[in-house]
Amino acid sequence: MQKKWFALALVPALALAACQKVDDPETSMALPEVAAPELSLDTMRDITQELSSDAYEGRAPGSAGEEKTLALLTKKFAEAGLTPGNGDSWFQDVPLVEITAKNVSDLTVKGGSQDMGFKYGSQMVVTTYQEQPKIDVTDSEMVFVGYGINAPERGWNDYEGVDVKGKTVVILVNDPDFGTESLEGEFGGRAMTYYGRWTYKYEEAARQGAAAALIIHDTAPAAYGWNVVESSWSGPQFYAQSANGGADQTKANGWIQKDVAAKIFASAGQDLEKMMAAAKNKDFKATPLGVTASMSFENDIDKMNSKNVIGVLKGKTRPDEYVLYTAHWDHLGRCKPADDGDDICNGAVDNATGTAALVALAEAHVKAGAPDRSIIFLAVTAEESGLLGSKYYADNPVYPLKQTVGGVNMDAFGMAGPAKNIVVVGKGKSELDNYLEAALEVDGRVAEAEPTPEKGYYYRSDHFSFAKLGVPMIYFEGGEDLIDGGREAGEAISKDYTENRYHGPKDEFDPEWNWDGVMADLKVYYTVARMLAMTDDWPNWNEGDEFRDIRDKSRAGS
Structure with a gap:
């Protein structure tokens, strides 16, 4: 699917900061105080490099690359301290035809x-x-x-x-x-x-x-x-x-x-x-x-069962209420060769980065101790083929959607370096915006609406599979207003990625990448989900949103 490449600002003070508890009389929403910990750059870098290596052959569903991806993810989820999320299994079969x-x-x-x-x-x-x-x-x-x-x-x-x-x-x-x-x-x-x-x-x-x-x-x-x-x-x-x-x-x-x-x-x-x-x-x-x-x-x-990978961190007081992280592990496999003959679409940015983030976030949440609600870490298959893995889970949920509080989707972390803003795809749709704004307030960054809504990013990643069934999901990316070079530099980097690397063989791992924006971005993903897991509120879609009625009926049990 189409993703735009943004970057977030690195603010070292974020590691020690906490979100202030905010009582919003209009929404009756209390946002809990959550400290954003240090997250592992080594985990992000090492897993991104591994998943996007030629040995994984572009991570196409049903390929040897899928087998290697599944083995790596289950190993890393277990090492992080998660437990299998589908009974005794890490997997949910997703029936596909190739x-x-x-x-x-x-x-x-x-x-x-x-x-x-x-x-x-x-x-x-x-x-x-x-x-x-x-x-x-x-x-x-x-x-x-x-x-x-x-x-x-x-x-x-x-x-x-x-x-x-x-x-x-x-x-x-x-x-x-x-x-x-x-x-x-x-x-x-x-x-x-x-x-x-x-x-x-x-x-x-x-x-x-x-x-x-x-x-x-x-x-x-x-x-x-x-x-x-x-x-x-x-x-x-x-x-x-x-x-x-x-x-x-x-x-x-x-x-x-x-x-x-x-x-x-x-x-x-x-x-x-x-x-x-x-x-x-x-x-x-x-x-x-x-x-x-x-x-x-x-x-x-060829008919096959590809697999979603599910890990869970059980909640300590309300384990039957769920917060969801999603990222897709798949990419295109082998594709049209580049001029140098390279025909492996490695998918480093899209979406080895997001998959690595699931592991890094799992490590941090486990280290912080079990939250009140359970957190589900869901790595889905076949996003590049039309959100098939996330759609299958949403249609056949392991954890009931009416008990799923909300979630955060991660799809392609950019490497442009620090920026002053972040971009929310679908800003204004749900009360999850309040959680994001609280997470950003400490370092003075701002959440902006996507600058190009005509490109339809909201319908191009896995959050949409859950949103259309009523589950509030937030999807945000790093901004283009770079500290070094401003919007002009950010837009140029984004354009270069889209035109020269996106969905092509040159979306490859680069040892010279600047991870500063990525790691600041990751802390925001941590904070938003942790607040969701520690509150007893049930954020909803905003009044008048297309998904509000679906959620209201789901929560009412109808």
């Missing part, structure tokens, strides 16, 4: 002013959710469906008046409000909604009966370049096992380059830019393009 496309044909488009063919990898990528050895999409009519959204509660339906059964729908990435300056609009203004995510677009295309769904890649609204699409969508793809083997899904899901889409539209006598502008309006009507698409490929199919 589908690897091979012998992929060109995407051929016929019926316009000229017949065209587009190459797999450089111009298009395609996969399937169906467990079929061969996929054929032949002379399928192409229909432009704008943003591919059917949202009756918003009075918006891009599929209204058109039958796309058996056809290939062409879809824009993000949602119609992309580019809006404010946070007001049909789809949250500049902030992306779930309707803007590729996962939703494929889900809706399948509900409409489409044979294939192709998203037009555009770097700004997608929030990443074509290199990320190509490396992420080629090679083995993982999906949740289903009873019908994906028979209710489209035959093919994929992406096409924007210039490819422009050529297809021009051949069909249409102007892509004008059609994109029209799709932003509620009165947009889906447009048959008068051309057909064909593509075919074979699939290697």
Whole structure:
């Protein structure tokens, strides 16, 4: 998934500081006093280096890299003083199917002013959710469906008046409000909604009966370049096992380059830019393009049980109330080679760092003694394949969600050095913001809302699997306002990571990394969860938030 790379300021005094007890009359919330201890830099550095070494082959689910990751994590969890979190086992099986496309044909488009063919990898990528050895999409009519959204509660339906059964729908990435300056609009203004995510677009295309769904890649609204699409969508793809083997899904899901889409539209006598502008309006009507698409490929199919890793620190007074830490241990395995031939996507920042943090935090919490509530340390699989491991746990919780107080998600610690701020993805959604602000108050740092809500980070990491089932989760990252160089330097480092390392073979461990911001960040993660584990409050989503009603019903036992 897409992560932005931020860094936190290192403030040595934090090690000795405590969060002041705060009584908030509006929320009736008492925040306990919690000291932030020293955490182990050696643990963070050593585990990050180990997990991202070539020996782990990119930590793909079902690989030898998974076996090594599981062995390392269980060893380190036990050494930290945790106990197995699923009865006598450290593991929760997550049933997955691995589908690897091979012998992929060109995407051929016929019926316009000229017949065209587009190459797999450089111009298009395609996969399937169906467990079929061969996929054929032949002379399928192409229909432009704008943003591919059917949202009756918003009075918006891009599929209204058109039958796309058996056809290939062409879809824009993000949602119609992309580019809006404010946070007001049909789809949250500049902030992306779930309707803007590729996962939703494929889900809706399948509900409409489409044979294939192709998203037009555009770097700004997608929030990443074509290199990320190509490396992420080629090679083995993982999906949740289903009873019908994906028979209710489209035959093919994929992406096409924007210039490819422009050529297809021009051949069909249409102007892509004008059609994109029209799709932003509620009165947009889906447009048959008068051309057909064909593509075919074979699939290697392998069913497996990947594993979530669960450790627990039992609470001393209320052990049946739970605080959750999440981080994903998986990455992409082998991917498109870099120019030097390196084809291992090591995933050092994303997310060997977050996985190492689970261990470092476990060490610190155990050393501090059992808190009142139990703390669950959950390392999930298959985040990179669509949050599959966290979704499976949320749907099949080892510890009941209605007894889960809340949680903290960790996904990619940056190495830019000290900064003055941190960034909260989804700031203002829940009362957990109060815990974070108390943890930050001692050193004068500030929590800021994400600067680019249009990129939809809230829907791209494992906290979302729990949030949509009502569990309050907070997800924050280091800031870009660096002490050395300010925002300009921070933005440059973030851009460099996204363009040159993110989801590619060069996200590798670097012995010269500056860990100062990481370790300050880690203390905040410690403090927020420790406060949750020591209070008797049950923080909720803020009034009016989309997840508030789900939580209220869960807590009421309905």
